[in-house]
Amino acid sequence: MTILLYNSLTRKKEEFKPISKDKVGIYSCGPTVYDNPHLGNMLPYIIWDVLKRYLLSQKYQVEHVMNITDVGHLTSDADAGQDKLVKASQKTGESAWDLAKKYSAVFFENMNELNILPSIKYLRATDTIREQIEFAQVLDKKGYLYRISDGMYFDTSKAKNYGQLGNLKNVDQRAGSRVDVNPDKKHPSDFAVWKFSPADEKRDMEWESPWGKGFPGWHLECSVMSRMTLGDTFDIHTGGLDHLTVHHPNEMAQSQAVTGKRQANYWLHNAFMRVDSGKMSKSLGTGITLQDIKAKGFSPAAFRLLVLQNHYRKTLNFTWESLEAAQRGLVNIIKEIAFFDKPALGCPDLEADFYLQMADDINSAKGLAVLQQTIESENPTHAKLCAVLKMDEVLGLGLKELRERALNLPPGAQELLEQRKLVRQAKDWTQSDKLRDKLSELGVEIRDTELGQNAVQVKL
Ligand code: AMP
Ligand code: ZN
Secondary structure (H helix, E strand, O other): OOOEEEEOOOOEEEEOOOOEOOEEEEEEOOOEOOOOOOHHHHHHHHHHHHHHHHHHHOOOEEEEEEEEEOOOOEOOOOOOOOEHHHHHHHHHOOOHHHHHHHHHHHHHHHHHHOOOOOOOEEEEHHHOHHHHHHHHHHHHHOOOEEEEOOEEEEOHHHOOOOOOOOOOOOHHHOOOOOOOOOOOOOOOOOEEEEEEOOOOOOOOOOEOOOOOOEEEOHHHHHHHHHHHHHOOOEEEEEEEHHHOOOHHHHHHHHHHHHHOOOOEEEEEEEOOEEEOOEEOOOOOOOOOOHHHHHHOOOOHHHHHHHHHOOOOOOOEEEOHHHHHHHHHHHHHHHHHHHHOOOOOOOOOOOOHHHHHHHHEOOOHHHHHHHHHHHHHOOOOHHHHHHHHHHHHHHHOOOHHHHHHHHHOOOOOHHHHHHHHHHHHHOOOHHHHHHHHHHHHHOOOEEEEEOOEEEEEOOOO
């Protein structure tokens, strides 16, 4: 199957050609663990999980790596402001280490609830400080770094093709020029590789280095970890659209400066999620979390469906109504497939069109449309069920388990069903309807077929 991916590096869809024939390396920029992640922070990991599941369905082995940023990500992506963990620590009184531990746990919990495959190799920034210093030493030896008052900076004018990624055509557009930056920098786009600890402040997280006590610049960890795990050049690098103009060009420049090679061949970026057409942000009170939606009775799978109904390169506007519609849609899918028979023998191929749609830059919206059409098609129900479950191995809504849960009826339901069977044989439709109502009170829904009555109770 020809797989097309939109590559931000060339700004076009390209045929995906992995470095090795049957193995793909993916590096996903991970979370900054200073607070509860909001839904927008989790969205990318759903998308990259579907990308990975799709590649697995096409018989590739996938090695997936992700960083956990627990130091060095400043409130502005371009080296200005405070370390996000230090800021949170000052606000809450908890140490940066404790915060990182606490919010990493929340992140992993969210990943699990969103049914993201656990086969990801995670690396923490604070666990790779030695490797980051060694990498920066190579940059220094090669003459890419210069010292100013608050740190060691990378001279972007020395980098080959700086800004090709992000299409940063001129110096004013370059990363860093939008915000208050250290005026000592040689160029607005230069970025910190090592930041010095402030002279008057003892940081929770700081390390000795050849340049002085301090901590790594945020971009460094991804260059280092991706190289440690996937090599000098790997296949796919992913991140949110916010990374396209600062973090990723900087990462790429550092990596290329050290190895002389292109860091990754395909750079994929997800568009942002907004709330009621505004920014999803914790400080604005629009940072809705997975816990928030669960508290209102929505399932993580409904959120996953909402995300996948949209193509990942289109902005997704979150509203409660859209989440409600997604949850209704999910319940309907579960009901339909719960009424389908289990495949007896074999499993005919009804899902070819699904793989084809997904091959077009992971078009999950079209993939879901194929799933819906399959449910509604005239094919035998066992064949439809088989195909839907295969599609869901890629979409990851967890339909197999949800179907099984729906078929697991509450206590008392089975007896009512038996009684109803008898009264229907006696053609006592009044009693039959009464028993249907009783079952409905238990949350059980019945569909009468030629073969008898089928019953389900959807539990999300
Ligand atoms: P962070 O924890 O802030 O580093 O964000 C985790 C990931 O989510 C990064 O890849 C960001 O690019 C991405 N991201 C942050 N906010 C949003 C949003 N509103 N919509 C989609 N992706 C986002
Ligand atoms: Zn990164």
